[in-house]
Amino acid sequence: MSVTLQDVCFRYAGSGVGVSAISLAIAPGELLALIGPSGCGKTTVLKLIAGFLVPDRGRVLLAGQDATHLPTRARDLGIVFQSYALFPHMSALDNVAYPLKVRGLAAALRRRRALEALDMVGLAGEASRRPAALSGGQQQRVALARALVFRPKALLLDEPLSALDAARRCEMRDEIRRLQRAHGIAALHITHDQEEALSMADRVAVMGRGRILQLGTPTEVYRHPANRTVAAFVGGANLWDGRVAGPAAVDTALGRVVTRPHGFAAGAAVAVLVRPERFRAGEGPDGINTFRGTVERDRFLGSVRRFDLKVGSTTLSVETADDTPASSVHVPPDAVQVIVAESDCNGG
Structure with missing residues (x-):
């Protein structure tokens, strides 16, 4: 499924801060990294795609269909946050199965699909453990499995690797890229880590003051920057x-x-x-x-x-x-x- 923003504008009430004239398209199987200084609007773009915010102007399209006013639950998007947001009282298996539970799948099917998702990220043997008993990298894998278990139409990644050590970040970069490509999922990856963006992304969008300053391949953005x-x-x-x-x-x-x-x-x-x-x-x-x-x-x-x-x-x-x-x-x-x-x- 493709993800498209058409001339999207949004302003937070009373502040004037937001994003302006955001237009971009993410193709199935493509990973687009969104980078820029703090406060430039990166997370706002993600929230507009996810449905947490509604644009003041412009449209959000999913698979070519207007989703601008669709509620988040109707968008079928996998979202991985910086904090992982795992339920501490649930096992890894139950955390991963939760999106299937809220969608009404039978218990046996939920378990099977959740085990498959954990196996996909190399954690089938940790299914019974709770988040506190898992390392940071393992928790990140559980969050990724949970985002993928219901076979989302697109994947939104909000600084998902920032809490990991350098070696684990490199490992998880490769894991996310492998899974995202294998399933042909359009992915938006927000990060402050430029090396991460350049090494993972098919294309990079550089934001500043709520606008996209340049959009291109990692090579284009690095070797031929649009401006100072x-x-x-x-x-x-x-x-x-x-x-x-x-x-x-x-x-x-x-x-x-x-x-x-x-x-x-x-x-x-x-x-x-x-x-x-x-x-x-x-x-x-x-x-x-x-x-x-x-x-x-x-x-x-x-x-x-x-x-x-x-x-x-x-x-x-x-x-x-x-x-x-x-x-x-x-x-x-x-x-x-x-x-x-x-x-x-x-x-x-």
Whole structure:
């Protein structure tokens, strides 16, 4: 089943905070990650799809049918919350079977389907245990099984992995993706973890101040951000204000930066973006895009080293696999992005 929002607007009474002109579509089997700063409207979008909120304008479509005013219980959506929301007095089996109970399925069928769902997430052997006797990762799996047991039309995930440790988060990312794809379920995943969004999603929507700033594949959003706001939010970023000096050059506080052809008019105010991993140690050919400075905050992280290079009043963030940071670095012109300078979202 597809999930579609058409020009949806919503404002919370008395605050003016909400979302505006939200249009997106999630295809069956697709996972769309929704990211953005706190307060930008991510959870509001989920609540509008789930039916917890009704839009002031626009439509919510499920499988092409208008569901804007349908109650939540009639939408057949699986929802997994950050808190898991398991019933503490119930066993894992009874927690998973509960959505089937409220739908009136017979006890024997409920048990069979719940056991199948627990087996699907690798917890068939823990069916009799209550949530307090389960680890955080196991509780998350129970919540996921409960969301899938009634074969929902779509899956809504609201920061479901934030309470897990790093290793368990990676494991659960793969598990959610496997199950969601195997069942061809359209899924919306809200997260603050950019790595999680980029690694899991088919597409990523970046929100700010109640609007979608960019919607695209993880590669598109990371490598070709629509504007400075998106560039600063997604991944590590070295961003400098600049003014176009030519078809492949921008003047910045660090001097003239040679770029690939960028298409901006001469004299235009722009932003220059260099991702930390695109720097190379040492001098560039003919000194092009070479920056010399003093190494600060050298951090060894195993597979990579991150260090800050103080160049005049500007600090460059550099990421490299080399063991020894360099006092000079350069960046190839084709690794320099010239983007729209506007920056109008930090929350909301």
